[in-house]
Structures are given as structure tokens and as C-alpha cells.
Amino acid sequence: MRAGSLIITCFGDLLLPRGGRIWLGSLIALLQPLGLSERLVRTAVFRLVKGGWLATEASGRRSDYFLTPTGRQRFEEAAEQIYATAAPVWDGHWRWVHVVGDLGSGPREALRRALYWQGFGELGSGNFVHPDADWQKVWLALRSDGLDPWLSALLPLQATHAHLPGTADDAALVRCAWPLEGLAVAHQGFAQCYGPILAEWQGDQGAPAGGCTDAEALQLRLLLIHDYRRLLLRDPQLPATLLPRDWPGQQTRVLCQALYQRLLDASERHLEAHLRLADGSLPAVSPLLRQRFAGSGAAAAQATSR
Numbered sequence: 128m129r130a131g132s133l134i135i136t137c138f139g140d141l142l143l144p145r146g147g148r149i150w151l152g153s154l155i156a157l158l159q160p161l162g163l164s165e166r167l168v169r170t171a172v173f174r175l176v177k178g179g180w181l182a183t184e185a186s187g188r189r190s191d192y193f194l195t196p197t198g199r200q201r202f203e204e205a206a207e208q209i210y211a212t213a214a215p216v217w218d219g220h221w222r223w224v225h226v227v228g229d230l231g232s233g234p235r236e237a238l239r240r241a242l243y244w245q246g247f248g249e250l251g252s253g254n255f256v257h258p259d260a261d262w263q264k265v266w267l268a269l270r271s272d273g274l275d276p277w278l279s280a281l282l283p284l285q286a287t288h289a290h291l292p293g294t295a296d297d298a299a300l301v302r303c304a305w306p307l308e309g310l311a312v313a314h315q316g317f318a319q320c321y322g323p324i325l326a327e328w329q330g331d332q333g334a335p336a337g338g339c340t341d342a343e344a345l346q347l348r349l350l351l352i353h354d355y356r357r358l359l360l361r362d363p364q365l366p367a368t369l370l371p372r373d374w375p376g377q378q379t380r381v382l383c384q385a386l387y388q389r390l391l392d393a394s395e396r397h398l399e400a401h402l403r404l405a406d407g408s409l410p411a412v413s414p415l416l417r418q419r420f421a422g423s424g425a426a427a428a429q430a431t432s433r
Contacts, residue, residue: 132353133158134172139202147199148404149404161349181195186405201271209356209359210419213377214364214377215366218259226238226281228277239255241272258369307371317354388420
């Protein structure tokens with residue numbers, strides 16, 4: 128795995144509920160059991176600072192690293208999908224972005240990449256589609272990615288399928304715009320990796336984290352959300368009505384929720400014992416942490432009873 132990507136997951140999942148800040152030495156200690164050396168962590172953090180994800184602040188001879196407003200915004204946007212308990216309900220309207228001007232190859236590729244991270248599928252050159260994108264959030268994201276000079280070449284549209292006899296249906300558009308087969312394989316791979324862990328703990332109500340240590344619970348929680356986040360970067364989280372009946376995405380979501388809930392208490396104990404800021408203090412945890420996967424108790428019970 129890429130060290131920088133794992134560190135972003137660490138900041139977003141473990142640290143954001145505690146202010147999104149950590150002493151570098153504490154970060155190195157948290158990640159060392161996962162095979163990230165001190166040198167690798169320092170190099171990755173330096174690159175994240177240069178990339179605008181993190182900033183640094185000295186406290187005596189030590190330094191804290193924390194999420195920049197841009198880095199915080201990016202993860203909070205991702206968190207809406209990561210910790211959601213269900214796929215969105217579709218209102219029947221397609222959000223469409225049509226390029227009406229000549230962007231040039233560089234801006235065109237930057238636009239394609241930025242809309243991809245917002246979950247848009249591409250329909251030929253200069254046409255991007257999404258079933259329920261929030262226009263304000265999309266435009267803010269494009270501006271934060273430096274695309275403001277080219278927004279005048281974009282025409283945002285909202286379209287409704289007329290359902291005329293003999294024409295293509297919405298499912299055909301989805302198959303054209305998104306690589307569903309590859310996404311399904313990715314979901315199955317996630318289930319094959321983490322499903323056996325949850326199955327091994329099935330029915331063990333006395334030890335929610337399956338008897339693993341607090342340190343192991345934190346490491347597993349971090350890897351779980353890291354892999355789930357990377358999966359969701361590829362998956363636009365389409366409404367269920369637009370997906371095949373046997374789509375594995377909801378099962379993946381239920382599995383992640385159930386395992387995360389089992390790991391939460393033990394992993395938080397490890398953070399309480401080892402997370403420190405540069406001044407030696409422990410940042411307080413936000414009550415919002417317990418609202419992640421809110422309402423997923425029934426889903427978790429269903430997953431563990433299989």
C-alpha cells in the first residue's frame with residue numbers, strides 16, 4: 128500500500144474525531160506495526176504537506192501535523208459515503224455536465240479526474256453523468272482542484288428519462304458510464320478479505336473485537352477503513368434502483384459497518400493510551416465519532432448472524 132494514502136486514512140478516521148492533529152512521533156509509533164518505517168512516514172508526511180493535505184506547527188522541539196481546510200474538506204466529503212448506512216435514494220433526475228468549450232488536453236484531463244472523484248461517469252468525450260450529485264458541492268470541489276478558470280466551459284444540466292417505447296433504459300446508461308463488472312469484483316475481494324474475520328467472531332458477544340489486543344483492533348480498523356475508502360473512490364455509490372439485483376455493494380457496506388462497530392471500543396482505548404500531541408496532551412474525542420454508521424445496529428446484527 129502507499130504510505131501517503133494510508134496516512135490520509137489515519138487522519139480521516141482515527142484523528143479527525145480528535146481534532147485532526149497529531150505529534151509526528153506519535154504518528155510514527157501508530158503506523159510502525161503496519162510496516163511503515165520512521166523514514167517512510169516522514170517522507171510521506173512531507174509530501175502530503177507539499178500537496179496541501181497537511182500543515183505543520185512547531186511546539187518546542189516537536190511538531191504537530193494536522194489536516195488543512197482542504198484536506199479536512201476532502202475527507203469529510205468522502206466520509207459521507209464511508210460511514211453511510213445505505214445507498215442514496217434516487218429522485219429520478221440525472222445530473223449532467225456537458226463541456227461546451229475547448230478546454231485543452233491538460234484542463235480536460237484535470238476535469239475528468241476531478242469529476243471521477245465526485246462519482247461522475249463519462250459518456251463519450253465531454254459528457255459526464257451522475258444520478259444524485261449535489262451541484263454546490265461539485266462546483267466547490269472543482270474550484271478547490273484549481274478548475275475555476277474553466278468553469279465557464281461547463282454546462283450543468285438536469286435530465287429526466289422520458290421512457291419512450293423502444294429506447295434505452297436507465298440501467299443501460301449506467302452500464303455505459305461505469306465499469307460495473309470491475310467494481311463487482313472489487314467488492315467481492317473486500318468481502319473475501321474481511322468476511323472471514325467477522326465470521327470467526329460470530330456469536331462471541333463477550334469479546335466484540337474477537338479477543339484481539341487493543342493495538343491489533345486499531346490496526347485492523349485502520350486497514351478496514353483504508354481498503355473501504357479506496358474501494359469507494361472507484362464506486363460512485365449508485366442508488367439501488369440503478370444497479371443489478373445481485374449487486375454486492377450493500378453487502379460490503381454491511382460487513383464494514385459490523386466489523387467497525389466491533390473494533391471501535393478497543394481501538395479507541397489504544398488511541399487513548401498512545402495518541403499524543405507535541406505538547407504531550409491527549410486531544411479530546413468528539414461525540415460525533417459514535418454517530419458513524421448510526422442506525423447500523425440492525426445491519427451489524429444481521430451480518431454477524433449469517
